[in-house]
Amino acid sequence: MLKLEARPQPSRLMSGLSPLLALAFTVLIGVGLFVVLGKDPLRGLQVFFVEPVKNLYALSELSIKATPLILIALGLAVCFRSNVWNIGAEGQFVIGALAGGWVAMQAGPHLAWMGRGIVVAILLAGVLGGMAWAAIVALLRDRFNANEILVSLMLVYVAGMVLNYLVYGPWKDPQGYNFPQTITFLPATRIPRLVDGLRAHIGTVIALVAVAAFWIFLFRTYRGFALQVGGLAPLAARYAGFSSRSALWTALLLSGGMAGLAGALEAAGPLGQLTPYVPVGYGFAAIIVAYVGRLHPVGIVLAGILMSMFYIGGELAQSRMALPKSITGVFQGLLLFTLLACDTLVHYRLRWQRKVQAAAAATRGA
């Protein structure tokens, strides 16, 4: 029978292979699912893995989805590495979108002097909004020891309600035929696009710069190091004099800011206005991205692209294969689940042991 045996050291090879293994399992289960549903599995694989990358237009759409995922996941990676469980990125994303959207709505002749500079103000507002929302979590954790998982999650629902209130109430477009939406933002406030005619915007560049910045922060700075020690070995960190309080605040503010930035980019970018449909689950999907990317900036880019393929594949599966769009969620959940299972192999190795031998070993032991 198969037996788990502890490895003397975590295997670096398996740590890299495990996401691939998990992807393979997810694809296998996916193929099984297609067969059970009476759909052509090859067509399914094509929709999920070929169509999203087949031409420039598809790649541009892919980058739109991948950008917020990567931005949020970078922040979360810092959080999870320092053992702070912020799972409310979705809420921080919404508040970031609200703050950025608010600035965008102020645009008009009196702000014309800012020119395109207003985009910077929008993004800054987004970052601050996300940080503020995450700061609530940090404050309650720091002052009152309240569990950050539950508080950050509850704040997701509260943020959603704030958004609903604003777009149904004070911020509703007077000319919007009573639809719950704000005015369409002025062209000057729109996030600049990379190429004319494609929706891909400079957010993608920002995300790539952020990847480099986070890599440096995590692996080349003292603060980044201190954070991670706090996550791995709290006692050692305390002995070394690293403050766990400052780690908590840094992690939450960083991840909140990143989620807020993603929210502002989304609001002033592809959306161009605020509606109740701003939150689409990027904040939660980014948790999976962070894990599948091994909490490493470069891994996160790859995982972010993979997850966006699931998103686009899900949309295509809906329009072309008459499958519900929520199949995306099934695959994303499966991926994280199988990944965690495969991660066992990082710390343990599988040994094939014959029953007889095992029994013999047992008697010898006794």
Next chain:
Amino acid sequence: MLALAGLGLLVNERAGIVNLGAEGMMLVAAVAGFATAVATGNDWLAFGAGALAGAAMAAAFGVLVIWLNTNQYASGLALSLFGAGFSAFVGIGLVQAKIGERTAYTVPGLADLPFVGPAFFRQHPMVYIAIVLTLALAWFLYRSRAGLVLRAVGESPESAHALGYPVRRIRMAAVMTGGALCGVAGAYLSVIYTPLWVEGMTAGRGWIALALTTFATWRPARVLLGAYLFGGVTMLQFHLQSQGVEIPSQFLTMLPYLATIVVLVLISRNASWIRANMPASLGKPFFPGG
């Protein structure tokens, strides 16, 4: 309903396992229960289906966490995310389905009492079952040998292991019981409480149930009390609305979530109180001989 899920998670956590997948388990169970109710028209079968679905999800979680020693938080999150996607996927055909309003069970004689009558004696049988279950669980945890073993496993798995108790099997049983109870709660939500199915219908109730175990400082009776408190806050929003109070409905909908945060802060402020009651090995993996 919250009480059921809360009690289920309490069993979990008493055995030292945090299952953040409550939301996912409740959603999948809600779909399973609702589908069964639509197909058979029998509520008890629906509860059974919900319990099975919850337990099956919990079993997957348990294998990962208990036998493969994965991170409990991450695995629970995975379960929640998967459950949300899976239930939406499976439930798409049920969105339009309807089942009739369920009639409440009235305790003969007592239901006609003014004021107290409707509140306490005209409820769905599940409500009474939840109350009985609370008492049973309290007895089990504090008065029975098996309950003592369960608590020991949560406090110090090493000691329990040394005494020869099968720690991992006990934890697995606790996790599956918790899943089954969350499942019944999910089925109650879709079959009795609403009764309909919509994507993501639990709207954070699984998480609130998790918070409940903390409020209750891991005591069954306090879970029930907390659940009633939350039911009250939820009802308050409907009453305020029907009274025509001039508050935007969105702020009222926020109430249960804000209340959760407030209570969590109040309880957690007193760290020693939490520490005195929290199972000492909560969230820690256990690998015999490893």
